[in-house]
Amino acid sequence: MTNKYLYLRFIFSVTLLSIGSSLLFTSASGASTNLPVLSDHSSASVSMASEYRLGRNWARMLRGSAPLLHDPLIFHYLDELLWNIAPHSQLTDRRLELIVLDNPTFNAFAVPGGVIGVHAGLITAAESEDELISVLAHELAHLSQRHFAQRIEEERRNRPLVLAGILASILIAAADQQGGVAALSSTMGASAQAQLTFSRRNEAEADRIGMQTMVAADRDPKAMPQMFSRLQRSYRFYGQRPPEFLLSHPVTEARIADSLNRAETLPRVSPRPYTPEFDIIRTRIEVHFSDQPGEILKRFIADTQRDNPAIAHYGAMLAAMRTNQLELARQHFEQLPQQWAQHAYIKLSELELLLAENDFTQAESRSEAMMALYPDSMPVMKMHARVMYTTGQPERAVPIYKHLLQDYPTDTDSWYQLAEAEGLSGNITGVHEARIEYFLLTGNIDSAIQQITFAKREANLHPSDLARLEQLEAETLEIRRQIKEDL
Incomplete structure (x- = not known):
């Protein structure tokens, strides 16, 4: 185990403990609903240039710590899908980088600076191309709405290592899925919410904007709740541990129902001809x-x-x-x-x-x-x-x-x-x-x-x-x- 890996794991454990304590307090006070919005100054307190630099340097560490999948067909396919929907998203900075991990678990993530990571195993969880695209659209929405910047601002005063902890959790799960789970499990006593990378509000916003992106790209928005339902049902294959994606993107029956209802209000898209x-x-x-x-x-x-x-x-x-x-x-x-x-x-x-x-x-x-x-x-x-x-x-x-x-x-x-x-x-x-x-x-x-x-x-x-x-x-x-x- 490398010193770099141990260092990130230490940051992650310490950070989640501090986040967990904070969430216990904010839940009791009701302050957790007062998240910053994009139109105020809070998101601007973390510049996009800083996000880009941090994300790209973190990507260097990910490439050196986690096994990458060097299959040019798989990379090309995912990259094509990403660029098929990116022009229809709300992203203003489209300097995107795709990283495909040689990992069989069901996971995807977005990192500041336009880094989109996909565990190759996620593709086996989807039953259609649109279901797979729905996850990419969801991650692009996290980037376009700058949810990382909002989270940093929320914890800025007392917890400066929040983003490092978030990035460390992704890296640990990518490099060693058992290690990632162990790091998460060690903090559950502090708060169940310590497992969550984003707030429920941010997840709902990413669902909504992601589905709008799908419609604009002529993709079926119903595929998103279908994909989340499929991931949720995969619990039975994981025993007591949910897929990594659900640890960082918690899915509830209410959220699935809400996204299904929202999809019904969106314009219908024409069925796409079959391609292999x-x-x-x-x-x-x-x-x-x-x-x-x-x-x-x-x-x-x-x-x-x-x-x-x-x-x-x-x-x-x-x-x-x-x-x-x-x-x-x-x-x-x-x-x-x-x-x-x-x-x-x-x-x-x-x-x-x-x-x-x-x-x-x-x-x-x-x-x-x-x-x-x-x-x-x-x-x-x-x-x-x-x-x-x-x-x-x-x-x-x-x-x-x-x-x-x-x-x-x-x-x-x-x-x-x-x-x-x-x-x-x-x-x-x-x-x-x-x-x-x-x-x-x-x-x-x-x-x-x-x-x-x-x-x-x-x-x-x-x-x-x-x-x-x-x-x-x-x-x-x-x-x-x-x-x-x-x-």
């Missing part, structure tokens, strides 16, 4: 998180005789790949219906199969063809770079990763892979620079400084390279100062 993206991604995640791939393979094979053979064949293909039954995987791929077989996500999945089969000639040919069709697609570029690297052409992978990082500068996996490709291509300065960026994005400031020192010792360093390293050194020291100041 949601089913493809949900199936990928289901196979990814299965701890018994042989059993899930049997289930998908049996399901090929039922109502949704496309999902079943795709699931069987992925599960067979996990169990190294590549001929069986190929058989199920060949049985996919045309609508699925022609989908870009399925073609990329076949590229994964071709690499597993060591059919590098076909993999390179298909990958080149996809790059011609989708030259700016994030998952296509990442898969093409992987094919180039795997087929012994790292020098061709380097420009692809650099192109990717222009649009996705916080993609730690691309920085890591770029460093590897630069090394095999013989560009030592490029290795150092990519590693420095990787360490900065994962909050490993000491390693970034050490890497800069190593880079500056290289013989025959070009003046432009030295200038770039000195710039990176200044940025690194500034980030270190900010993190110490904020956290």
Whole structure:
């Protein structure tokens, strides 16, 4: 367990105890209903610039402490959904960053600075794309209404570590779900409300504005109460512990009923034509998180005789790949219906199969063809770079990763892979620079400084390279100062 993790956990425990004591007092006095509103000066007491800086530096610590899911198809799908609804939200600052965590629990969160986090397991809790979108719309509403700033102002005078505690609770649950629960449970004696990240009023406001966002984006607002009901029913799978999402976003029968009633008053949206993206991604995640791939393979094979053979064949293909039954995987791929077989996500999945089969000639040919069709697609570029690297052409992978990082500068996996490709291509300065960026994005400031020192010792360093390293050194020291100041 890292010192950083222990530090955040300590902050979280101390902070929740102080919040719990405060909530006991405010409940008795009735003051808890007097929350600041957006139109008064209270939210402005925490500047948006401060929120942005704190959230982005916290995101560095999250990337370095919690396992991220580096599946380009899953990330691309969620990122597309987020940007599908963000223009219809009330956000004024749309510098958003999506972080997908390799965590099977049902959770999502929003952090000041436009950081949206999704535990990949949440997708398996949804039964439709709109249900999944409803959670993203809800989190965007928390950001647009600046609920974090309101909470800080509410506790500002006597409890300056409130936001640190809130962020620590998210990080703990993301990095270690059992640890997150233990940290929450340790404070329950002080107050049951100590588990709640937001007030009930803020949750209701996020529901209302989130549903308005959904309508504006031509999505069914009824999907939000449906999703919350589904999460609430999942209690039975968790024993005495609710899903992480319900710990930070408490759902009651009254809240579900209220949101259902509100949805009835909103304009109706037209049904959307079926597309397979949601089913493809949900199936990928289901196979990814299965701890018994042989059993899930049997289930998908049996399901090929039922109502949704496309999902079943795709699931069987992925599960067979996990169990190294590549001929069986190929058989199920060949049985996919045309609508699925022609989908870009399925073609990329076949590229994964071709690499597993060591059919590098076909993999390179298909990958080149996809790059011609989708030259700016994030998952296509990442898969093409992987094919180039795997087929012994790292020098061709380097420009692809650099192109990717222009649009996705916080993609730690691309920085890591770029460093590897630069090394095999013989560009030592490029290795150092990519590693420095990787360490900065994962909050490993000491390693970034050490890497800069190593880079500056290289013989025959070009003046432009030295200038770039000195710039990176200044940025690194500034980030270190900010993190110490904020956290």
